[in-house]
Amino acid sequence: MAEPAPTEANPTRAYVIHPDLGHARIQRREPERALAEAVALAHALPGIEMVGEEVARLREPNPGSLFGKGKLAEIGERLEAAEVELVLIDGPVTPVQQRNLEDRWKVKLLDRTGLILEIFADRARTREGVLQVELAALSYQRTRLVRAWTHLERQRGGLGFVGGPGETQIEADRRAIDEQMTRLRRQLQRVVRTRSLHRAARARVPYPIVALVGYTNAGKSTLFNRLTGAEVMAKDMLFATLDPTMRAIRLPDAGGGSSGRKIILSDTVGFISDLPTELVAAFRATLEEVLEADLILHVRDISHPETEEQAADVADILENLGVAEDVELIEVWNKIDSLSGETRAALRRTDARTEGVQAVSALSGEGLQDLTAAIEAHLTRALDEARIHDTVILPFTDGRRRAWLHDAGVVEREETTEDGLRLHLSWTERQKSAFASLGAKSEDS
Template sequence: MTDLPDKTPAPTILVGVDFGLPHFDAELEELGLLAETAGLKPVARITCKRRAPDAALFVGSGKADEIKLLAQQLGATEVLFDQSLSPAQQRNLERHLELPVNDRTLLILEIFAQRARSHEGKLQVELARLQYLSTRLVRRWSHLERQTGGAGVRGGPGEKQIELDRRMINEAIKRTKERLVKVKRQRQTQRRQRERREAFNISLVGYTNAGKSTLFNALVKARAYAADQLFATLDTTTRQLYLGEAGRSVSLSDTVGFIRDLPHGLIDAFQATLQEAVDADLLLHVVDAANPNYPEQIAEVQRVLAEIGAADIPQVLVFNKFDALDEARRPLQLEDTYDLDGVATPRIFVSARKGLGLQGLRQLLARRASEAGREFPEGVEALSTENHPSDS
């Protein structure tokens, strides 16, 4: 990403290619939100249709010329693609357009780097960025082709600069992985302590910006950061929630949101954080009911859950933001079931921001916790369960 002062967002052209896949975002709405979250300023959106990516320029030479002309007319300083580019395509596009070119993968990595607050989160983002960078050392810079002479040998054959850079990155990846292993052990110790207390563990999962953190705050009166933007929360937060109907507390965790085409490097790097979902007794799958694309978002969350080994954990679908629905689209009843991968899954409609439907959600959670047959864990501070809309 181009480094500019916060008050001067980089004018950016957004590019998307329709390869006939069902989830293509013709308006590039999500990419635009991601760009704004990263501090960029979309000034134009260009889409085109292709049967397959052009091996050299991804969009082909004609469309690349069109992008270059538009960038010159609008004063754009960066071009952002909605799909992942290969290192060669990125390098060729930058040479052709004479502008920095980035893709959706790097954009998400940049947002994660900006938002990570905990030591663990920063390590995870650093690992993912290093793994991404390791494949993209060959860009536009000629210094990567220089030879470095061997020790004591003037002018003799040596190691290419690119090989030195790759070795340094690989060593950094190894160090970061070792540090993450230590953090993961600490988390496992904390989970074992919860298991000894026989706590009932609930994890909030869902597509980014579905309102997980707002719901978390409303339920436990926490002050986790919540905002109407993508990836507002990256670091896992766990609190105790007292359920008066069940006469016991449960452990509630807020986790990072998922998104379409989430880089595999991030999924791998965030295994320690996502482990909270894997070890949960119940998943609260939060859905933005007001988003017309919610079925695709649900499917993407299900795909990631399967990838991290959490597909078989019982779920409750929480359709959030139902107050934003038109009267004609509002549900006749707040609780019903939803066909999730062929399974009739409990669903409840709420508005975390306005505190609507939260009492029904607490009662549902209390029934689930009671069915688990576990006793109230001793030494856990009970928290109030009054209706408390989030301040965020």
């Protein structure tokens, strides 16, 4: 009989352990702060009651059980006393180590990858997000297959008279997982094709894309909601946002009015250190807007004690995603409302004299007017530098394409000829490609 799922009324008692290798540690973070992040990750799971946490210092990881005999017994006593049901190890745990630890401590155990997968599985909402999580989970589960069964004798295929011996239970389970992963990939391909159609439709909208990226819980969704008036889930919780959200907004003009440039703003999943490789691959599609962005807003929680380390993790992931170095980027130093007045004022002075930095509070709205002005300035510079000059001739009856060009703000002048309207344009390659998808013809000036 299956165990009941944890609920708020029946929570699972959990304990978090951060293994620290001391001099061998290559992570950017101090172990106590890494533990704090792991605890925050645990709190992001529903139905969890935290009953303890600790940094476990190790000289060398034991290949069979991660911890040595003394440490195993010491931790085991604490787990038994606290009646722990789930242990979360903030780091990689091999399948053999996981099996041995669960047997020794009589608990369920998740490593960092398993924990993040559980959170993603709980939060994914779109069809693509759900499929990607399932695919990543199966990939992870496949690596967890170890010889833990007592029924490892060969299963004979058919009647057993033809062919060799059958397959072990592990091989059968691995084959079942492979078949399920193949089915999921087929479903995902269909969903991705649908997304590509939506993306092609968006491409015909001649507005630049501005993508929000940043470490998880940096305040991206709060900033997105403040700028767009949307109601995307924004909580003080890791991975509050998983599925990408896009909105078209109009930036304020120089006088603070509502007649500025129109852009598409994209909110994305938060990054985190040591993001499971399965999820980096699985969620690449949800980060397509970042790869296609004209401008990236790197949102940082500037009040966090390890904001520099978090920024470095984000930079690493952007590089791994293949984001071009020439893409314009603004660092948005968010959550200045959490700082003292003196520190906040100093940061505002720094952003005033530093190119590509804006200090803001998405919660209170402080600094957002300067941020939108900086977005406009960056886009103007980037797009104007990339503009090309063309001439397009449209029939007099082609009001739709003419309106598209004027709405995009690319028409320098317009002339009436015997053949139709001749429009002299200054536009980007993106706008030219979007216009070409409408079926119009252009001739180079």
